[in-house]
Amino acid sequence: MNTSSAYRNNKSTRDTTQRRILVWDAPVRLFHWLFAACFAGAWLTAESEHWRLVHVALGYTAGGLVIFRLAWGLIGTKYARFSSFVRGPSYVGRYLVGILRGHPQRHVGHNPAGAAVIVAMLALACAVTVTGWAIFNDVGGNWLGEVHEALASIMLGLVGVHVAGVVVSSWLHRENLVGAMLSGYKFGQPEEGIKRAWRTVAAIVLASVLMFWWWQWQVAPAPMTPNAAATAHQTASEDAE
Template sequence: MYPLAAPTTATTAPPVRARQRVIDDPMRMFHWLFAAAFTGAYLSADSEHFRLLHVTLGYILAGLFAFRLAYGLFGPPQARLARLRGRLASARDWLHGLRHDGTINRRQGQNLLMALAIATLLLLTPFLVLSGYAVWQEWGLGLAGVDEDWLEELHELAANACLAAVLGHLALLLGLSLLRGSNQALPMLTGQVEGTGPSPVKKPRRWLAALLFLATLAYAAWAWLQAPHGLVPALSALSSHVTFL
């Protein structure tokens, strides 16, 4: 007689889902720095108390836009502005199919709307920062027969148009996430999506993302030190009263 072996329960690990890298680190860093700078600039626009903070964030937006333009012209294929232009150019085929065949390619239409929101924001950014710089330099003063507030109104119009593009972008992300059953904003956080096959992004380029972050941080620190009372006067006043034992 042999002793009975104790029953064993075999457990199988869940299969690891294949993932592809679709967004590199510099693009993700640009996205989140741009979002933070625009949010801060918009919220501080109407306060004289935070005027220097608003101006500094405007310069940061200009620098980030310059980076995106250079990266879109000379960067890797997946970051090229030509790719965005190609997505917008497909609108002709989509409209042709809708008009002549009566077919609606919903996924292509959704992608077109997303590309349009991004392109609109990129096109509005130069007008936003240039009008803001003109207001800061008071270019509109002293012109005969011209209301001196016209530049401020133009800058406010550009800011509100950018806000509309941002809100449209967020609404599309939410809508597509609900329609497709997956978080469409997640790739901008992780840089990856589920999928098989080779990844479109071959190199994450973390060094460039780190360089972009450090350059932005260094400029913000320099601007803070140059401001007589700091970019946020309340924080500077608080720190001046702190004593260390």
Template sequence: MTHRFQSDPSDTDSRFETVPVWDPFVRAFHWALVVLVCGAWGLGKWGPVDMSLHFWLGYGIGALVVARVFWGFFGPQTARFASFVKGPGAIARYGRTLVSRKPSYTRGHNPVGALSVVLILGLLAAQVGTGLVSDPDDYINVGPFADWVGYENAVRAVDLHETLANLLLALVIIHVLAIFWYRFWKRENLVTPMITGRARLPRRAPMTQK
């Protein structure tokens, strides 16, 4: 059976319109986070003995997370948590549509994607927090606030920091696989709108999948 549907509607298709989806801040945040997280993760696994650059990348990640949380309350509609963070029912309902080959055409984050956003932001915040208080007992790479939590907790923070890094890697892999799933199974391009800020969507498309 051949599945026929319009995955990349042409500019002449009157059923669709080109609309703004992602504002410049969200796009800049996304790609800056990709660079900083990849750099920090790589340095954490295979970096030099002196992890100063790893720390600076971590500071940058922390600043981005804080800025994104602020933007989640005061940014444009598609960036606001209130517009895309949904409850378990909405997540479950949308999850059942993932096997469909029909594009979702969601204007912004869908409920499952929103869950991923919240989890990644939470993990990054915890990752930065544990890095700030970690003490690997090497007298070189001690977090700037390690003294605030005591030596034993600072040492435990090192193990937690590594565990969180592995969890973050798993989430990133799932995120990338989801992009491929949408592109090749649902025939929906999620990358281009994150570059251009605009997407071709059905006219009067809902902000999020209900």
């Protein structure tokens, strides 16, 4: 086992050699919070025709963020790369057994169980985005709407599992994982930290998202006035006759 990224959670975990080290780079942190905001916003606007374009824009944004995260998972910093945290079912099982036996194994990056949930959420996010695009562009049948909603509901359940896991892990390992995802810092051996936060990459991603939202705002159709809506309804009725 790679002791540079995992070790037992005991009283000697934070010895005199432990320091605040940079673990989560800026792109990972930005992705995490932007994706969470987009999913929450898309979920809240899903049933409203009035907010349909907002729902679509947030869905496309989430899809774009996932594409970036997949790329960053290949070329990003140590703890951002999938190779550093994606493990097989047996590894995840041993981690969960360790928790049940009272010997949870602390990982500087994602723990195996959390990593499995993250991979599942990324896969579901891709499927939700594709089905949402198909629905918005009238590709496929009405059954896609039910699939889209079912996938979104499953993803919401995984979000709940993820949040619960963060709470449990924070308690077991006596560390604030939410704070770590905000600041990027955790406690660990000095040699375990990453050297750069890559804020420039995060700034480019944020600028791209804001530009996309601005463009969506510009091309969005102007809202119809009550008179215009009534006229359109009357015209549609006459055409139907």
